[in-house]
Amino acid sequence: MSFFGRLKNSNGGAQLAENVIISARGVSLSYEGKTVASDLNFEVCDGDYLCVVGENGSGKSTLLKAIIGLKGVNSGELFVSDKARRAGLGYLPQTTPGESDFPASVREIVLSGCLNRIGNKPFFGKAERAAADDIMARLDILQLADKPFSQLSGGQCQRVLLARAYCAAGAAILLDEPVSGLDPEATQEMYRLISELNREDGKTVVMVSHDTDTALKYASKILYVGGTAGDNFFGTTEEYISVKNSLD
Amino acid sequence: MSLTLNSAGEISVFEALKKYLEYDFVRNALLVGLLISLCAGLLGVMLVLKRYSMIGDGLSHVAFGAMAVAAVAGLAPMTVALPITVLAAILLLWANEKGIIKGDAAIAILSAGAMAIGYLLLNIFPSSDTGSISGDVCSALFGSTSMMTLSESDVWLCVVLSAVVILFFLLCYNRIFAVTFDSDFARASGIRTSAYNLIISIISGVVIVLAMKLVGALLISALIIFPALTSMRLFRNFRAVVISSAVVAVIGSGVGLLLSLIYSFPTGATVVAVHLIIFMVCAAIGAATYKKE
Numbered sequence: 001m002s003f004f005g006r007l008k009n010s011n012g013g014a015q016l017a018e019n020v021i022i023s024a025r026g027v028s029l030s031y032e033g034k035t036v037a038s039d040l041n042f043e044v045c046d047g048d049y050l051c052v053v054g055e056n057g058s059g060k061s062t063l064l065k066a067i068i069g070l071k072g073v074n075s076g077e078l079f080v081s082d083k084a085r086r087a088g089l090g091y092l093p094q095t096t097p098g099e100s101d102f103p104a105s106v107r108e109i110v111l112s113g114c115l116n117r118i119g120n121k122p123f124f125g126k127a128e129r130a131a132a133d134d135i136m137a138r139l140d141i142l143q144l145a146d147k148p149f150s151q152l153s154g155g156q157c158q159r160v161l162l163a164r165a166y167c168a169a170g171a172a173i174l175l176d177e178p179v180s181g182l183d184p185e186a187t188q189e190m191y192r193l194i195s196e197l198n199r200e201d202g203k204t205v206v207m208v209s210h211d212t213d214t215a216l217k218y219a220s221k222i223l224y225v226g227g228t229a230g231d232n233f234f235g236t237t238e239e240y241i242s243v244k245n246s247l248d
Numbered sequence: 249m250s251l252t253l254n255s256a257g258e259i260s261v262f263e264a265l266k267k268y269l270e271y272d273f274v275r276n277a278l279l280v281g282l283l284i285s286l287c288a289g290l291l292g293v294m295l296v297l298k299r300y301s302m303i304g305d306g307l308s309h310v311a312f313g314a315m316a317v318a319a320v321a322g323l324a325p326m327t328v329a330l331p332i333t334v335l336a337a338i339l340l341l342w343a344n345e346k347g348i349i350k351g352d353a354a355i356a357i358l359s360a361g362a363m364a365i366g367y368l369l370l371n372i373f374p375s376s377d378t379g380s381i382s383g384d385v386c387s388a389l390f391g392s393t394s395m396m397t398l399s400e401s402d403v404w405l406c407v408v409l410s411a412v413v414i415l416f417f418l419l420c421y422n423r424i425f426a427v428t429f430d431s432d433f434a435r436a437s438g439i440r441t442s443a444y445n446l447i448i449s450i451i452s453g454v455v456i457v458l459a460m461k462l463v464g465a466l467l468i469s470a471l472i473i474f475p476a477l478t479s480m481r482l483f484r485n486f487r488a489v490v491i492s493s494a495v496v497a498v499i500g501s502g503v504g505l506l507l508s509l510i511y512s513f514p515t516g517a518t519v520v521a522v523h524l525i526i527f528m529v530c531a532a533i534g535a536a537t538y539k540k541e
Contacts, residue, residue, distance in 0.1 A: 068436040089436060097430030102297055104429055105485035112426045116437040122419045148484035168437050 019046040021084040021172055021204055022067055027076035028230075029062045035074060036062060039230035042223050044172065049198045049205045051215035054225035060208040061094055063225065064174050067206070087170030088116040092161045094176040094208075100150055106160050107145040110136055113167030128167075135163045139193055155186030159193070166197060172204035173197065179211070191218060216241065264510055274509065276403050281505050281519075282498050283410035284458045288468075289475035289497025290417045291455050293490050294448060296476040297428050302355050303340050305469040307456045309359035309366075310336040312389065312465035316366030320373040326405070326457065334453030341449040345442075389466045398461075406458055413451055417490075420444070425486050462501070463516035474523040475500065481527075481534030500526050 021044050028038035036059030044050050052060045065071040066078055068091050080089070090113060098104060114128035136142040139159045144152065149160060158178055165173050175194065179187040195218045198205045209215050215222060222240040224233035233240060268274045295304055311333045318328035340355070398406075417424065426434040427444045435441045459468045479492035504519030 065432075070432055070435055088438075091433055091436040093430070093432055097433065099297065099299070101480060102429060103480055103484050103486050103489045104425075108425065108486050109429065112422065112429065112433075113437075115422060115426055115434070115439065118422075122422070124422065146485070150484070164433070168433075 017045075020044070020079075021046060021048075021081055022206070023077075023079045025077045027063075027066075027078050028074040029059045029066060029071075030074050031057075031059060031062050035228050037225050037230075037232075038074075038228055040076070040223070040225065040232055040234075042221075042234040044204060044206060044221075047198075047202050047204055048221055049195070049219045050207070050221045050223060051219035052206065052208045052223045052225060053210065053212050053215050055227065056210065058225045058227045060210075060225055061176050064091070064176050064206065064208055068174060081171075084171035088168050089171060090165030090167065090169030090173045092158075092165040092173070092175040092178050094180065096157055096161070098149060102150060104149045105146050106136070106141060106149060106152070107132065109149055109160055110145075110163045110167060113164035116168055116170070132163070132167060135166050139163050139166075153186075154182050155189065158182060158186070158190055162190070162193065166203070169203060172206060175205065175207040177208055177210070179209070194218070261510060265506065268509055273398065276398050278502070278505055280398060280403055280406045281462050281501055283406055284455065284462050285471060285475075285497040285501035285519075286494055287410050287413040287451075287455045288459055288471045289493045290413070290490065291448075291451055292472040292474075292476035292497075293479070293493050294424065294428055295452065296473050296480070300341070300344070300452075301469065301473045302352055303337070303344070304452065304456065304472045306340065306355035306359045307333055307337050307452060308460065308465040308468040310362045311457050311460055311468075313362030313366035315460070316369045320369045329457045329460070330454065333457050334450050337449040337453035337456075338446065341445055341452070345445060389464045402461075409454055409458060413455065416447065416451065421490070429486075463519055467516045467520045470520040470523060471497070471501070474520070474527050478523075478527045478530045481531045482537075496523075496526060496530075 023043045024040050027040040029036055029040075036057065040063070042050070052063060054060055062071060066073050067080060068089050069080075110132045111124055111128065114124060114132060117128055117131075118124060133142060133145075136145055139162060141156060141159050141163060144156060144160075149157065152160065162173075162175075162178065165175070173194075178194065179190050182190060191214055194205060194207065197203045198218075207215075207219070216237055219237055222233065222235065222237055224240070226232045233243065235243075269278075292304075295301055311329050314329040314332040315325045317332075318325045321328070336358070340358070343354070423434070423439050423444065426437065426439060427441050431441045455472070456468055459471050463471050475493040475497040476489070478496050479489045483489045483492055500523040501519050504522035505515065507513060507522065508515045508518035
């Protein structure tokens, strides 16, 4: 099943409207052999801020992994436009990568986000170094550039990973619970920065979160993943609020 | 080797060294030993950081088993051991990546199994050329004087394979970092991580078979992991650890080889002992430096 899912995944880009980056039609996903989400239908356009909400274990993270190509879909069609694929998707994983003793400086990690810009060239050029320094300055981590990643606080770690995702994100940034484990202050700062990258740079953002209140505050579109029953919602934030109010 | 410093110490260590270095076989042994160590040091950074240290150990035992099979079948050890060890490396890293085996237990079975079969074969079918089981086994396990009797083709094989390994690390350095640090992100960036894992597996197999000549099956994992661990005590960024690992590997093995030459110590054990001392010194320096922070 996942074979066909993947097949469509790579060939379907042509039928999409110009500004559509990601499109899902009747997608169902499984995690470790069990179906976790079904009949997902949504579209992400250039410049959108889509927040994916839903219960724990409803397949939100699996959806992100399917979008970046780490997993296949069970059934349905999940398209990522060729243009977006070429421009690159920046991913911020849910669990902090690297073992606790991994020797890596902040700059090395952020620069690794520029790998999809250099094609087959072996080394980074001036442009990539400048881009990495630029985003580090904007996220206020430039002073940490030569510090070891393992010695950073949780909030600093997440900003480093956001900078890395930003470098890789020619088309869109995909964030998997970017504020999990952060204190309230660092959480607000992280949300502010993500929103700034969306509004000022026009970066498309897809964020998985279980903090629905904040999602409503920043996101332009909401995807509610309703588990195996396929009880999903997709629409603008306003639509989501009015549907929710009518139910309450 | 019978060329030892005389007990009265009439000639200085340096003079003895100079004398040794005039011999082709000594220069070849040094060249090959240092190149193998350099490759092992570079490879070690990846294996240690990916938590594959024990895989190196397991593979060296497989290489021992394969050499035994080659000896019994009367084939050249390299032509049998190289493909078998590379194949085992690919299978082990693949199974580990897929979560099919839970690391240590499966590797323990593989190491002990390969070792037992190798020793059994050597006993049932004693090799006719040397006539000595214990001599064969001992040199395969702990390295041997075969470093001093390298043929020209051995030297060339080592030089070419080392050059390929070093070139790979140099040209793919940034991608290797990405794959080692976060393979999901690397895959999302369009890096073919499975291809890199395959290359790393092949390199592991090749380096281990080559290093058997130098330090023997039992001590190979030391050659692979010591330089990386030593460097991780001193440095906290990837580039410094990789460079330091290469330097430490060459210095440690160089000193070890020369000491074993001058004092007629067993080669493998001396090399590993020197690496151990370097590790302990650097661990102390690292502890003192990072305590202050």
